[in-house]
Amino acid sequence: MFAILLVGLGSLIAELGYSIGKKEVASQKETILGMGFLNALWVTFFLFILVFFLPSDFLPGGINSGFVFNPESLPTFILRIGLEILILHLVLKGVTLASRTTFSFLRMITIPLLLVIDLFLGYDITTYELIGIGIILLTTLYLASSSILEKIGMWYVIGSAVLAAGTISIYKYHITNYNSVAGEQLTMSAILIVYLFCATLYTTKKNPLRHLRRPRVLIQSFSIGIASVLISFAFLFGASSVVVAAKRTTSVLWSIMSGHFFFNEKKFVFKIHAFLILIGGLYFLI
Numbered sequence: 001m002f003a004i005l006l007v008g009l010g011s012l013i014a015e016l017g018y019s020i021g022k023k024e025v026a027s028q029k030e031t032i033l034g035m036g037f038l039n040a041l042w043v044t045f046f047l048f049i050l051v052f053f054l055p056s057d058f059l060p061g062g063i064n065s066g067f068v069f070n071p072e073s074l075p076t077f078i079l080r081i082g083l084e085i086l087i088l089h090l091v092l093k094g095v096t097l098a099s100r101t102t103f104s105f106l107r108m109i110t111i112p113l114l115l116v117i118d119l120f121l122g123y124d125i126t127t128y129e130l131i132g133i134g135i136i137l138l139t140t141l142y143l144a145s146s147s148i149l150e151k152i153g154m155w156y157v158i159g160s161a162v163l164a165a166g167t168i169s170i171y172k173y174h175i176t177n178y179n180s181v182a183g184e185q186l187t188m189s190a191i192l193i194v195y196l197f198c199a200t201l202y203t204t205k206k207n208p209l210r211h212l213r214r215p216r217v218l219i220q221s222f223s224i225g226i227a228s229v230l231i232s233f234a235f236l237f238g239a240s241s242v243v244v245a246a247k248r249t250t251s252v253l254w255s256i257m258s259g260h261f262f263f264n265e266k267k268f269v270f271k272i273h274a275f276l277i278l279i280g281g282l283y284f285l286i
Contacts, residue, residue: 003237004246004282010230011247015254017223018095019262020216025096030217032092034208037196038217042225044189050229051182069187070178077184080170081191083163088192090160097153099265104255105149105274106157108140108248113165121173129242132284136245139277148270168244172235185232249275249282 017039024030051067094103115133118125143149174184200208211217234243252275259265 003234003243006230006234006237007243007246008250010227010234011251012227012254013223013230014227015100015251015258017220017227019100019258020220020223022095022100022263024217024220029214030211031200031204031208032096033196033200033203034211035095035220036088036092037193037200037208038211038221039224039228040189040192040196042221043228044186044193046225046229047182047186047189051186067183067186068178068180069183073174073178073184076170077174077187080167080174080188083167083170084188084192085195087160087163087167088196090156090163094153094156094160098157099150099152100255100259100263101252101265101271102149102151102154103157104248104252105140105143106154107161107164107251108136108245108278109158109161110164110168111245111248112137113162114168114244117165117169121169128284132281133245135281135284136249136278139274139281143274148267148274150265164244168235175235181232181236185229246282249278252278 021030021035021039025032025035098106111133115125115130144154171184175181179187197208200206212221231243231247234247237243256268256271256275259271260268
């Protein structure tokens with residue numbers, strides 16, 4: 001239950017950041033890679049504060065117990081780096097091209113893939129959780145094949161959702177067997193920051209940090225940073241398939257709202273009905 005609360009709050013904050021970023025890129029006030037760099041910058045900043053400046057008992061269960069990175073995790077960690085960079089490009093394209101509800105609904109594809117991986121890794125998945133995940137999957141497949149969702153940017157979203165099953169499973173494996181949450185995510189975020197900074201500088205010939213002087217961009221990147229940290233810690237309190245199911249489902253609600261009120265997306269009532277069905281699936285996961 002605590003994991004779902006963390007995820008729900010994190011996805012709400014993330015929706016604010018992604019919505020602002022989508023508008024900024026659409027108006028050409030910000031580049032896609034620049035948006036990714038600024039988002040990753042705040043994730044690293046918050047994790048750094050958490051590890052080196054807060055006491056180990058500041059969060060429940062001592063989950064900010066310090067920076068632990070086991071060299072034995074390097075082979076799979078390197079694999080995760082490659083996948084995360086690829087996903088990063090797909091997600092950034094999906095965020096800017098796809099409608100907010102298309103993005104959120106199609107990201108649900110990750111869930112059944114994670115279920116298979118969780119079962120293979122030996123995690124216990126109850127019958128109720130299987131029913132919940134089945135409801136979510138069938139609803140998503142119906143929406144993807146219907147005219148309710150816009151198709152622009154769809155394949156970027158699907159590609160990122162499929163690959164995410166691999167990176168999430170690696171992440172869960174690492175924090176269970178080798179690294180602390182802070183050690184795993186702080187190292188990954190630092191690598192992504194360097195990559196995105198160099199890529200942005202190479203493509204635009206301008207320092208992406210200049211955007212932080214603009215309040216809208218500061219709110220955007222700050223929101224994504226907080227959300228990413230909250231969701232990262234949620235994986236300590238439940239199976240990855242359940243955590244991601246909660247994340248994707250709550251993200252759908254916030255994206256429906258932002259899509260309707262800020263991006264003038266259509267078929268609001270149909271999307272709300274679909275969301276209520278997803279809530280039924282989420283009920284079986286709690």
